[in-house]
Amino acid sequence: MLIFGGVNSWKDSNILQREEHCQQRERTNKKLNLKKMLELVFATNNAHKLEEVQAIVGSAFIIKSLNDIDCSDDIPETGETFEENAKQKTDYLVNKYGLYCFGDDSGLEIDALNGEPGVYSARYSGSRDMEKNIDLVLQKLGDNTNRTARFKTVISLYLNEQQHFFEGSIEGKIIEERRGIDGFGYDPIFIPNGYDRTFAEMTAAEKNSISHRAIAVGKLATYLKTK
Ligand code: ITT
Numbered sequence: 001m002l003i004f005g006g007v008n009s010w011k012d013s014n015i016l017q018r019e020e021h022c023q024q025r026e027r028t029n030k031k032l033n034l035k036k037m038l039e040l041v042f043a044t045n046n047a048h049k050l051e052e053v054q055a056i057v058g059s060a061f062i063i064k065s066l067n068d069i070d071c072s073d074d075i076p077e078t079g080e081t082f083e084e085n086a087k088q089k090t091d092y093l094v095n096k097y098g099l100y101c102f103g104d105d106s107g108l109e110i111d112a113l114n115g116e117p118g119v120y121s122a123r124y125s126g127s128r129d130m131e132k133n134i135d136l137v138l139q140k141l142g143d144n145t146n147r148t149a150r151f152k153t154v155i156s157l158y159l160n161e162q163q164h165f166f167e168g169s170i171e172g173k174i175i176e177e178r179r180g181i182d183g184f185g186y187d188p189i190f191i192p193n194g195y196d197r198t199f200a201e202m203t204a205a206e207k208n209s210i211s212h213r214a215i216a217v218g219k220l221a222t223y224l225k226t227k
Contacts, residue, residue: 038062038224038227039062039064042063042065043090043104044065044089045066056208057221080119082119082154083165089103102159105119106212107120108151108190117133138174147175151186151211166217168211168219171193179197179201182207183199
């Protein structure tokens, strides 16, 4: 009986050890699950924007693209403001996939064109062809000496059943001819105040340190770090 008792005690301590291992694994899994909450889907099909945002947010957060979740839908953007459009993007992902996510809407507002192209920036000329969109802006501005403009971004975040907005903008001016080959969109014709180079003449790091998106994403990242 003593021997059996001894074996049983040995078995008991083994079971206790295994239980301790299981609890340890559960604690680790819980930590990993908490980390998983920092995986967010960015509702965009624009690879440049995804790169810019990942560079600004850094490695503390895992940003997944629509591609990563096999979403090839053309998410509607029918709002009249950047805020409405950004929210439309996150609403779409929340309703269809139930995912924590963020989406942005950005664009260029030119004072002499009454805020155009604004929410129509991506398809100002009727197509996504940026050569045509820039041509149209330059043609509409003509030799108007009022060249003031700004890029704006509004980010909609859906996290923990709550909706948040983060905004960023950068003032500048529209020049008469394209300059530079980096960046995307209207970068070749936009010079931010305090600089003498267009966004397209800056390195990605330079643009990311001052851009409308950098400001909005910076606010998003600061908020996420509190989570
Ligand atoms: P998604 O909707 O898929 O995210 P998009 O290209 O439509 O990609 P936005 O709605 O945010 O991107 O921006 C609309 C347009 O505004 C974009 O296509 C560009 O032409 C212009 N734009 C936005 N951010 C810009 C930037 O940093 N530099 C130059 N142009 C920009």
